[in-house]
Every structure is written in C-alpha cells, then in structure tokens.
Amino acid sequence: MIAEALSPATLAATAAGSVVGLVFGAIPGLTFSMALALMMPFTFGMAPVPAIAMLFAVYSGGMTGGAVSAVLLGIPGTPSSAATVFDGYQLARRGEASLALGAAVIASAFGGLFSLLVMMLLVEQVASFAIRFGPAEIFALVLFGLSTICGLAERSMLRGLIAGVLGLMVMTIGLDEIDGVPRLTFGTVQLQQGVNMLVAMIGLFAVPQVITTFLERRATLSPWPGEVTAEFPWRRLRGYWWLMLRSSTIGTIVGAIPGTGGPIAAFLAYDHARRFSARPEAYGTGELGGIVAPESANNAVMGGALIPMLSLGIPGDPATAVILGGLLIHGLQPGPLFVQSNASLVYALYLTIVVSWVIILLVQIWGIRLFVRVLRVPPHVLGVCILVLCAIGSYAIRNAVFDVYLMAIIGVLGYLLQRLRIPLAPVVLGLVLGPTLEQQYRTALILSEGSHRIFFESPFAVTFFALTAAIVGWQIWSSTRRRPRTR
C-alpha cells in the first residue's frame, strides 16, 4: 500500500487534485466543496488509494487557494480565508503581496501537516474528546468565538456590536432549519435558501473596495505602489513559528468538533493572535500574524475534521462529507475499527496528504511570481475586472442570478456601513457564526426540553462561558482605561 501511495498514478492524481483545488479555492465563488463534488466522478474508475488521494488533495489545495484572492483582490476565495483579507489585502496594497502570499502558503502547509501529525498520533484521544461536544458545548464555543467582535471592533466597541448584530440578522433570513418555517422571505423562493455566506462576503469585502478605488481614480490618487516585488523574504517569518503552532492547535481542535469548520477556526485564531500580540493595534493594517494565524488554523481544520470522519464515520463539514462519500463508493466504511483494520491503507493515505502538501507548497511558491503580476494592472482596471468576478463568482455558487442582485445590494450596504464608520469585520463574524449559534442553542433546548440548565451542566460549556465573560469584561475595562488618555 505504501508503494501504491508513491506510484505514478497516485502522484499524478494527487498533483491534479492539488492544482484543481488551488484553482477552485483561488477563484471567488468556486469553493473546494464544489471542486470535490466535480472531481468525484473521475475517481469512480480509480483504485482506492489514488482516488481518495485525489479528493484529499483537492481539499488541501482548495483550503490554501482561498488566500490567493484574499490577499490579491481583497475577496475571500473561500469563507475560511475571510479573516486573511484583513491583513493580507493591506500588505498587498503596501506592495508586499509576495510576503503575504508566501506567509499564507507556509502557514497553510504547517497547519495541514501539524493536524495530520495529530491525526496519526492521537486519533482515538481527539475523537473521544470531540464526541463529548454536544449542542450546548458548541453553542458555548461559538459564543466564545462571537466575543472576538470586541477585538475586531476597531475604535468603537459600540459600533462593533452593531455590526455583529447586523451580520447575525442577515443570517436569520431563509428557511428555518429546525422548524422548516420561512423567515423574512416575503414569499420568494430564492430567499428560502437564505443569504449565502460567501455571496455576502464577496459583496461586503469587494464592492466597498471597488467603489473606493473608483473614487480614488476620480480624485487622481494612486493607492497602489508603483512596484510590486516578487521576492519572498523568508526571514520575516522567523518570529511566527510559535504562533503557527498555537493556531494549528486551535484549528485541529475546532476541526475535530462536528458542525464547526474552517471559518470559525480562522476567526478564533486571528483573535488569539491579535490578543496575545505585542502590537495588537497593528492587526488589520498589514500585520503578518494576521495572515499566519488564520491560514494555519483553517488548514489544520482538515486533519481535525478527518479524525471524527475516519474514526467515527461523522463528517465535520460539507467537504469531509463528500470525501466520506468517496470512501463509501470505494467500499471503505469509516468507523471505530476503520484505522485498525485498514492500517496500511490509512497510512498510505496519510502519505498522500504529505505529498499533496509538498506539491501545493511548490506550486504556490513558484506561482507567487505569477500571481503578484495581477497587482501591476492599474487599480481602476482591476476594479472593473473584480466587479465582473464578484458577479460571476456569486452566480457560480448556486447557479442563481438572484445571488448577483443580492451581492450587489449587500456590497453597497457594506460601503454605506463603512462610510458610517461601522466596521465590516464583525458583520462577517456574525455571518460566519450566526447560523451555528442559533441552531446549536435551539437544539440544546430541544434536547433539554426547554431547560437552560443544559448549558451549565457541561464543564466545557461553563469554561467557554467563563472565557467569554472574561474577554468581554477585559475589553470593557481596557476601553474605559484608554478613554481618559485619548481625551
């Protein structure tokens, strides 16, 4: 089996999967879940090892590729790369896109390989820990994630809270997942599916930026640097290995908990990095830690998500659900005895993941020189191209023109919010966490027959509630201390 993992067929399948994943991840609107579904038919005629290797490679490539458009265009290629936009795009605007892209790919590979190592060594322990996370614990974890609004609120916590609530409100639109009741759909079929998270993110991140670019062009300002270097200064990453390790741990743990996923892990890691940084005020202005943390975390989610999938047969997110389908098609039934009874196959698959990361690393580092050329295009011309990409990206997610209208409206509202000094980052956080927060809260109450005691019976939930209270309290305390000085 190990020899099969390094056979030309498997290597070719892994390389193809990595590149396809990278391309899908890098183009806004094309997600790696979509790539996995599209690649699935190609695996039907293959042997199990190259087939599953190809699916794993699409997953890793897609998760990494999202950072490319996040850094270069300011549009997250996937929801998991939304947190990368805050600092990645600012670095690109300063002419340091190659540094941002290089840091993103190295952090991604680190996170992916770290979680693979955890999966190999601690699969049973992590699975038994993750399975103890029920709706009450996930609600507490997501509420803890929501407390990061305090950190993303820029200068005014009040405006940050308003932004977070607006994001949460948008995500309540659509068919209620628990009762099947339409909410604020006004009788339209299109709104029953709700507001797609990626459509909203494309609108919020890209459209305000494009409008500003057009205005700067009219005011004959030149916001972009004349020269864009294609060199990657490796030394700049020296101080970030410890952060990568911590963020990868966050990503692996979050990934192992079914129902969470890459976007939550990325935001938690981003907030962790900002909170423990010596220069928290630099986050959001082009700080390398703001790229390293979310990218290590969202890629570490992969290994984490594979733990419950392989050991318990529970897919943690849509992507692992497709991979689970691929395993079943090839006659492999994941479950408690899967790793023991298919040890050689499982280790061959682990090896193919390592190979896919090597390929992704090589392609991305080579590609940096190519990718940064995008920034040589005059910004206003790039702005027009971004508008077109936003539209077709929004269309491609669900093959619905309705989503293009929705993206346009959300985008212009995003611009309006920006002009009113309401930060957009907490809106995005609300979009990411809203559906899980509500769903898990209500599921927990259904399980407890309406008793809130369920939230205080679990030590994990109580710990997360205490952490949330501590963070909010600390934030209020520090903002009241800051105020007299600014006056």
Place this chain on the structure above:
Amino acid sequence: MRLGAALVLIALAWLWLVRTEIPDAGAGWPGPRGFPQLLGVVLAVLGVWMMAAGLGGSAARVDERTRPTYTGELPVAAGTLGVLVLYAFLLERAGFLIATPLVIVLAMAGLLRLRRWLPIVSLAAGFTFGCWIIFEALGTPLPRGSWIGW
C-alpha cells in the same frame, strides 16, 4: 445621534417584520421567531446607546469629522450598484458572453470616464474570453441567457 435614531427605526421595522412575516411554530420560546426577535431588541438597545453617546458628544462625532471625503461619492456608489444590477439583468437574458464585454465597456466609459476605446474593447473581449475558458474548463457553466442561448 442620527445614526442611533436610524438604528432604532430599523430595529422597530425589523421587529414588526418578524412579527408579521415569521409564522409562530407554537413550540414555545425560542422557536423560529425567538432569535430574530432577540436581535431586533439588541439592535434597538444599541441604537439608544448610540443616541445617548451622541448627546454626550463622544467619539462618534470625531469619527464623522475625520473620515476622508471624495467628490461625486453618491454617483459613483449608485453607478456601481447600477452596473452590477444591469449585469445581473443581462446575464439572465443575454448570457455571459454578451453581457460581460458590454458591462466592462460601460463601467470603463461611464464610471471611470475613460475614452481610449481600443484598450477598453481589447480588455473587455480578452477578460470575457479568459473567464469563459476557465469556467468552462472547470465544468462550471456560466449563464447562457434566454434571448440567444450562447
């Protein structure tokens, strides 16, 4: 102050919509209405907080004074929305291959007031063709439109 008042009005409108548009499943709180209702109330409270902060002459006013301003901001924002809405309309009817170059030319000439037609038309054609090739190769169909069906 005005932003706070606007938020309170939005919150009240939201709460009214939640009450009239979301059917009560009758399974007790929270139900399908609970979470949206709670968010409406929180937004109203935050709006009142902002109004109170505005009355006290806080940082909100400082923010308003220090933000950069551009001339023709409203026409550009409205124009961008218009271009996107027109693009969506044309995508559905004329299809990607016709709608895209038209919209690129319109955005360049209308929004950016560029008049060098050869580069504009070349960019429109090249970008449309490039996107079409990539999306077709990736097996993601682009809209063909109901008028011609390309």
